[in-house]
Amino acid sequence: MKPGIPKGTRDFLPEQVAKREYIFSVIKRAFQTYGYVPIETPVMENLKTLTGKYGDEGDKLLFKILNNGDFLAKADKQALEDGNSSGLISSIADRGLRYDLTVPFARFVTMHQNDLSFPFKRYQIQQVWRADRPQKGRYREFYQCDADVVGSDSLHYEAELVQLFDQVYATLGIKVSIKINNRKVLYGIAESQGIADQFMAMTIAMDKLDKIGREKVIEEMTKNHIPEAAAHQVMDILSCKDLDEMQEKIASSSIGVAGIEELRTFHRFIDTSELSNELSFDPSLARGLNYYTGCIFEVAAKDVAIGSIGGGGRYDDLTSVFGLKGVSGVGISFGFARIYDVMEELKLFPEDISRTLDILILSFDIDSHGYGFRLMTQLRKAGVSADLYPKPIKMQKQMKYANNIKVPYTIVIGSEEMTSGVLSLKDMNSGEQNKVTVNQLIEKFTNI
């Protein structure tokens, strides 16, 4: 049997795990500095928690888990007879794999509302699964890294989440531009042009501006019953980058003006001169997700054309579907897979990131192998990462292994070393050798 793994999934070798852990650790440290606490939810959710939350297309992309035991006994007879696969699912699969972290979080907040103090600031770094067609950079199993605050509508959280984005990308060494907009301003644009009823069609078309250009966006709008004059007006308004100017243009919409006011409050909190990256108001930023109701953000890498590597926004009613009403929230998500790719492309990972072993001990015979074992034990006890080649085979073969695993230092144990207790530490990069005692070794490698 030739082994394989499911399409769209991946094994991770040690160096890849180390690089991933590095990104996670930078993000986690920032989350904690900003007062966010971690939660974890199960990989499996009840299917009824998931279905209907991601649109029809999303429902198709859910991975469903077949009920255990005699699942056919409770199968929908009619659906079976009709060969109706999608109609059969709910009777033979009660559970599905998590599709994102947002819906499980809303479910979590509702279930645990009495154990939480609000505002509740949580972060969550876990995998999600989508049965999308795999392609370059798109997998069926991938990590999401989310931070959300629920239970407060203070704009101070919008400001701190932008600071958090700024700090994480600066720490990772990725230059980004951060864009902010407000869904209420977008609604104000629609309302001021008399196309409030076509608000969704307008935002969906607008979202494609970067990809298809102004003319095609206008074309799509008119196809969706937006008068051509209004479509042109909308596009003109989108080009204004100044809050005062925008306020004038959408003055007739009280919702739109409220959105402008939110952006002003946001700017009172944040001091853009203290950010490492540029932050700009972009009225053409729409973000597809329907549940956003206030400020929205998006982050793009400056030196790699890879699309958005982070985003988020304010939502007013995420938990009501589970029965908890009136909980406003705001959250962001780091585009982990793309961040990884950007770091690889720009060579931003620290050198030797996967190196955890400091010293490999090599030996000539059974006696020196035993001596090496005791030396290794002593080093490990002191917290030095050390290893011993398993057998005293030909020195050349042992050295080859040392090179393969890229260990930075080796020590060869011979009769001289056993007699004197003085060891010869070889730097595998420079080839340089130095005489050291065990205590000197421990001092050197625990002071790094």
Place this chain on the structure above:
Amino acid sequence: MKPGIPKGTRDFLPEQVAKREYIFSVIKRAFQTYGYVPIETPVMENLKTLTGKYGDEGDKLLFKILNNGDFLAKADKQALEDGNSSGLISSIADRGLRYDLTVPFARFVTMHQNDLSFPFKRYQIQQVWRADRPQKGRYREFYQCDADVVGSDSLHYEAELVQLFDQVYATLGIKVSIKINNRKVLYGIAESQGIADQFMAMTIAMDKLDKIGREKVIEEMTKNHIPEAAAHQVMDILSCKDLDEMQEKIASSSIGVAGIEELRTFHRFIDTSELSNELSFDPSLARGLNYYTGCIFEVAAKDVAIGSIGGGGRYDDLTSVFGLKGVSGVGISFGFARIYDVMEELKLFPEDISRTLDILILSFDIDSHGYGFRLMTQLRKAGVSADLYPKPIKMQKQMKYANNIKVPYTIVIGSEEMTSGVLSLKDMNSGEQNKVTVNQLIEKFTNI
């Protein structure tokens, strides 16, 4: 809709996540000090990778993932007609959830053999899923923490894995007894009593000695065609705790003597006086798993009656089922869920383990809230974990929140603080207040 989660799964609140992370970090650090490197494998494996590896009972406990799209189109017509659920599975589910980390690791080694340097020392800390009946302490989703070396038969690894067990449990503060035996010695006992053909029946019965006692074990053996005299002889031999004595008793079995020799070599490496916990030879230790072929270990907590909290052993042929022959390996597994329970019961988790926030800032009005936001920004930039209550509401309510989230320090911003720049830091445990500047604050909280 009242939300819930699947039976046998759990949500984890921040304190639980912090406690789990603490155990993982101790184990990971030890793995790395001992030269093990991390890998990760997908949550989903091809079902054919998993089926047949865990016995018939195991196959039933696998979670299977329903194929996406029109899965009925390729369903086995006969099985459908017969209402044969188990016969239908292979035609409608190509994938399943990981049941343990050992089989995916064997699959990984086979697939990536050309990218690995042998001996390959890997650790893996990931979740697994089993559709077992949930009960106290047994879940359907749980973590496994494994370390394995493949590609060497050196007994030095058995010795270092026992040292690793010893060090991890000592670091966690759990007193344990570590038992060692060798499957070849067990075979030698069977062979010397002329019951080599009943070897499996003998070990299965023996494994229950602690639970059911000597008489019942003998009863089970005789039921399984082991002559009563031989069964009594086996039980007598099991009581000898000394390698010399054991060697005499099984001298007629060359395999048994080879097992004794392995245990002697193991003891030449390890210096038991340097271990923090006791290590003993226990010939009645059998460990159920069939794939073990050499030394086997088991770890039990001394102060809590909870069964095994760790175990492992040598296997000679794990990867051959995937086509890679002649790769000897040895590995251990930490019983993570039980370790967690022991730590809880003995109160071994460090105090304040879930505390990541140092300071909560409170404010009286919009001006002081804005001042607080800038102070918070400054503290976070310096690496101090700080937060700000979202709105300048009644001070009593803000203080209640500070108590609820158990933050150790608060700072209230008033007009005096804004004028002087001197802040009043309140220790929430003692109630003590101290005047500090921002720089003093940063120094205090980055030196902890």
